[in-house]
Amino acid sequence: MRRSSSETKTVILAAARERFAADGYDRATIRAIAADAGLDPTQVMRCFGSKDRLFAAACAVDLNLPDLLGTPPGEIAATLVRHFLERWESDETLQVLLRAGVTNAAAAERVRAVFATRLVPVVATLTGDPEGAPVRAGLVSAQILGMALCRYVLAFPPLTELTREEVVEVIGPAVHSYLGLES
Amino acid sequence: MRRSSSETKTVILAAARERFAADGYDRATIRAIAADAGLDPTQVMRCFGSKDRLFAAACAVDLNLPDLLGTPPGEIAATLVRHFLERWESDETLQVLLRAGVTNAAAAERVRAVFATRLVPVVATLTGDPEGAPVRAGLVSAQILGMALCRYVLAFPPLTELTREEVVEVIGPAVHSYLGLES
DNA sequence: TTCGTAGGCCAACAACTGTTGACGTTAGAG
DNA sequence: CTCTAACGTCAACAGTTGTTGGCCTACGAA
Numbered sequence: 148m149r150r151s152s153s154e155t156k157t158v159i160l161a162a163a164r165e166r167f168a169a170d171g172y173d174r175a176t177i178r179a180i181a182a183d184a185g186l187d188p189t190q191v192m193r194c195f196g197s198k199d200r201l202f203a204a205a206c207a208v209d210l211n212l213p214d215l216l217g218t219p220p221g222e223i224a225a226t227l228v229r230h231f232l233e234r235w236e237s238d239e240t241l242q243v244l245l246r247a248g249v250t251n252a253a254a255a256e257r258v259r260a261v262f263a264t265r266l267v268p269v270v271a272t273l274t275g276d277p278e279g280a281p282v283r284a285g286l287v288s289a290q291i292l293g294m295a296l297c298r299y300v301l302a303f304p305p306l307t308e309l310t311r312e313e314v315v316e317v318i319g320p321a322v323h324s325y326l327g328l329e330s
Numbered sequence: 331m332r333r334s335s336s337e338t339k340t341v342i343l344a345a346a347r348e349r350f351a352a353d354g355y356d357r358a359t360i361r362a363i364a365a366d367a368g369l370d371p372t373q374v375m376r377c378f379g380s381k382d383r384l385f386a387a388a389c390a391v392d393l394n395l396p397d398l399l400g401t402p403p404g405e406i407a408a409t410l411v412r413h414f415l416e417r418w419e420s421d422e423t424l425q426v427l428l429r430a431g432v433t434n435a436a437a438a439e440r441v442r443a444v445f446a447t448r449l450v451p452v453v454a455t456l457t458g459d460p461e462g463a464p465v466r467a468g469l470v471s472a473q474i475l476g477m478a479l480c481r482y483v484l485a486f487p488p489l490t491e492l493t494r495e496e497v498v499e500v501i502g503p504a505v506h507s508y509l510g511l512e513s
Numbered sequence: 514t515t516c517g518t519a520g521g522c523c524a525a526c527a528a529c530t531g532t533t534g535a536c537g538t539t540a541g542a543g
Numbered sequence: 544c545t546c547t548a549a550c551g552t553c554a555a556c557a558g559t560t561g562t563t564g565g566c567c568t569a570c571g572a573a
Contacts, residue, residue: 150550150551151549152550155550170433171354171356171432171433173354173356173357173433174356174433176529176530176531177530177531177532178530178531186550186551186552187551187552187553188531188532189532189533189534189551189552189553190550190551190552192531192532192533193549193551197531197532198530198531198532245432246432246433248484249354249428249432249433249479249483249484250353250354250356250357250429250432250433255483255484255485259484259485259486259487263487281487281488282488282489282492282500284488285480285486285488286489286500286501288476288480288486289473289476289477289480289481289486289501290472290476290504291476292476292479292480292484293471293472293473293474293475293476293479293480294472296432296472296475296476296479297471297472297475297476298472300431300432300438301431301432301438301441301442301475302438302442303442303445303468303471303472304442304446304464305464305465305467305468306465306468306469306472309465317465317469318472320507321473321504321507324503324504332520332521332569333520333521334520335520338520338521359559359560359561360560360561360562361559361560361561369522370522370523371561371562372521372522372523372562372563373520373521373522375561375562375563376519376520376521380561380562381560381561381562514573515572516571516572516573517570517571517572517573518569518570518571518572519568519569519570519571520567520568520569520570521566521567521568521569522565522566522567522568523564523565523566523567524563524564524565524566525562525563525564525565526561526563526564527560527562527563528559528560528561528562529558529559529560529561530557530558530559530560531556531557531558531559532555532556532557533554533555533556533557534553534554534555535552535553535554535555536551536552536553536554537550537551537552538549538550538551538552539548539549539550539551540547540548540549540550541546541547541548541549542545542546542547542548543544543545543546543547
């Protein structure tokens, strides 16, 4: 069988995300990724150069935050939480970042970068409080990532059994208060 | 040099906890642990049988929750958060559990077990609501572990700069509301 | 003193890792 | 058609991993 280079890259990336998300950086081997993609480990090396660069490519992610400025203040927190949960479940990139970020320095740095360049600015404009925005964004992250950790990664039974919307209802108020919005 | 068997075990365990806490399960090699302990990898094997059993021993932990029943309801959440932060910083066992629990199935199971057998019962007696206790305990865990993740593991700058007591003040209210206590 | 048990160390194994080089094959440009 | 660049595959490398067996040595009981 024969594919174009970009097709092969796409296939490899999909397999890599799956493996990195399921096993973390160390246990996800190039051989396993290649096997999942149905080709030779050499192809993976030729397309991405090294495991580190493949991982970097698998992490290339944009939070794609929804337009929060247009939503009423009372619904911002819920919208934020809902968006995060949907993003987590629809695509493996966030799982990759969290699973690998715990043991891999590069992944941790990437999480910090996404946090600092995407979330903090949004919080700053939302609250109109640029000074307090980093801490507020940090608290929001701690709440949301903590839920992801316990619900998806550690799989605490009572949390996995909640529906997505129940999660939104239950941690939304805390996120709302961390954002410090009126009304 | 010559030591008693139990002394050697203690030395190895200390080195193992440090390595597992810093590097996670996979990157923490028996050779590195042995080197830190100042002896041969073979000794580690003879004392603990295998890496898995060494890890299990390094995870043997009790939350040692403080006596929450005696504290006034308004201070329970703060006491809980404070206790967790102190425990995290004083001893590496919790770091081991979180760092390894993300990629190691056995560690994740252990975290779930600690959660189910230690935290849930306490929450149940505190709230007098055995039915809702698992979810409440799950939410408390998500909040506290999320803070540990972002502050200690991912090292979000705005969160690492907070003092321990500031963290208590700032996430205490959310924990309090998750516990659903009166007053 | 003698002797056996047990701690300590060395060398080595088999398995697996990321990575490299070479060779065959096929599609598309000229 | 011809030629070339890129895909695909095989074999192998050097390094690291957990794990094992054997040998030396020191301590305590006899």
